[in-house]
Amino acid sequence: MTTDTDTAGSSIRLERVRKQYKRQDGPAVDDLDLTIEAGEIVAFVGPSGCGKTTTLKMINRLVEPTSGRIYIGDRDVTDEDPDRLRQSIGYVIQSGGLFPHWTVERNIGAIPRVLGWDKATIAQRTEELLRLVGLDPDEFGDRLPKDMSGGQQQRVGVARALAADPPVLLMDEPFSAVDPITRVRLQDSLIEIQKKVGKTIVIVTHDFEEATKLGDKVVIFSKGGHVEQYGTPAEILANPATDFVKEFIGSGATLAQLTLTRVKDVELEAVTTATVNEPSEVVVDRARVASSSWVVVVDERGRPRAWPSVEEIASVPLVSAYVDTRLPVVAPSSTLQDALDVMLAANQGGALVTNGEGTLIGWLRIGRVIDIIRGQLDEAQPDEIGYTEYAATEGGQTATDGGAP
Template identity: 50%
Template sequence: MPETTATTSDGGTAAGASSRRGTTGATIELENLTKRYPGSAQPAVDNVSMEIGAGETVVFVGPSGCGKSTTLKMINRLIEPSGGRIRINGEDVTDMDPVKLRRQVGYAIQSSGLFPHLTVAQNIALVPRMVGWSKARIRARVEEMLDLVGLDPGEFHGRYPRGLSGGQQQRVGVARALAADPPVLLMDEPFGAVDPITRDHLQDELIRLQHELHKTIVFVTHDFDEAIKVGDRIAVLREQSHIAQFDTPEAILTNPADDFVSGFVGAGAALKRLNLTRVRDVEITDYPTVTIDDPLQDIFDRLRSAGGNEILLLDKRGRPYKWLRRGDLMRAKGSLARAGALVHDTVTRDATLRDALEAVLTDNAGRVAVTGRRGEYTGVVDMETLMNSVHELLEADRLDALEHQHDLAETRSGRTHTEQEGFTGTGGANA
């Protein structure tokens, strides 16, 4: 069977690009992109121009109805532009066959959009099958994609969407969007329909995937905190997708362009900057652990040798299960079934410090377990570490504010001095 041709990051093509090597991201250029609907006095999207770098995650954020989803859908021409050009890796795709274009651009939407009558494997295999991949290659790619998004291929391969949780459906949706190894991934509020905890974990998963894959991602959300967390750059959009500010999250937080952007930033900019630092950037400490299969006496001995008052119980897969205190063990009476407190919240290394802080405060015990891609225990982050990071951010903001005030004062002083010189010079001429 013929192999698909994938666009490479240097603008060329590679027949049957190896899934191990993968196709990296592509540049995207929007030039005067416009959408007018019949009968509307104003365009829905008006002359939008921007450049997105290969491997970059760019987030569109703005009020409802501002045209951010319309702009996104014009990139793969789910909505046809009324005017302007779209270039991917320098190639003008405005006149390309739209079906061919969509097969080269991954697309993930809210509520996953999975076909309910197809299994997980069949959903993921859709585009590779359409572009002519061999059965063996499709089979290998499905397993690779499930593993990539943290789902056990043996467990999920033959299941149907109705048997999955909302978070699992979204993971499969992302796997399907990436299955044919596209250089570009478009995501239209992909995590908007799941609960907040699942949403945080899906955001972490996307960040981890992007570290591995380096795709070009264009992501639409109405949640500014989500934009800060996942975006390399954020485009804050006004009505008709007019760009109010297009910059890094840190630049927007510390120097919003105007009152409109400031409204999106909202109060507590310093705390929002906790979304810019990842758990992997701070100290992750080890913690005494035991497994659910360990004899009770061994657990007692481990807790005694650790010298603390608490130990973390792991399940048979090495995942955090319960926090056990010394008193819990005393009351266990030979069984751990009712002993200890269940671990409700965990974070990954790609979680933000804000996620970790919220988990610590929710648990009210001063620490949160850190897990790997399959939920396995890797360490702990404690409240002291998080608070030190908060204090460092607040101090940095205080110093930045002082420096900004100093620069303003110098600017005003220089302006006044110039005006005085001008006045004196004019007076001398008149004299």
């Protein structure tokens, strides 16, 4: 994954790592060799009991390996003091794992305080991280976890994990406890954050689609921590290494193909915009020149507030200050499947696309997405397509040619 900064992460290497729990016949993880490159997101996925969470927790020694060596960069951490090791590794769990009676600021500053940072530096770092995860420090700094949504709590959990600027971030099914729409937004936020911080991120998930969306590489585990396949999502989907992998991804393979194309890979359409209290007559004229049926109202930072029709704009003398909290919005890192899910819940026939700062950069028409998805499905399952022009169009590729419908 490309980043806006030099890679700040460290490689992770496990050499013949084994975990044998007492009173269990076989090992949870058996002689695992695994190398994770610095600055990559690697997703661990597999059936329950395959050792993926055990492997994750052995990296920061929340679970002690029975044998083997673990390296972070060139540093052998197998025999380090566990508390000191954990202070140098970010860790995110479900629901953020925040201290309920501490404010957001105090939660984020927990590890820096242990490390002896001064108050001014902690305050500066806290403000910087809240902005990084998309939360206003003035609005959220003094809040308690109970006064925030699940998605907001999870963002704070990510900020806390990054507080001491660790080279490695471990995430144990971090988004499984939130609703589907919030989950997509958190996934997109993580991708945007990674572009800026360049950490080495290891994430455990039970969802193969999430693994292929987030992971630069994916590790598919089977029982005993056995690595069935380790590669990029495209490699795994195109060439499953074993029968186990074929069976594991089987029913989800077609949908997972949709995660390989992102909104950023599709040409966006221009948007006619307006600002609050702008004369409606001026806006309507601008929209008609652009042949637009809809207008997006944006704030002073270019963030969308509402998406009214031209007729709605024309019905009042000035552009309304109304804010629509259900706007269909996706990020450039959103998959086409994400985009389609958002579009189907709206009635504008598409979705607005915003960058990491929430600024509007264009819109994506639903017909364009459906054509691309149809082409991908045709490629993934050519033998199941019932129409004869498949061969004539070289695998349905004509569906993606030309402009948006």
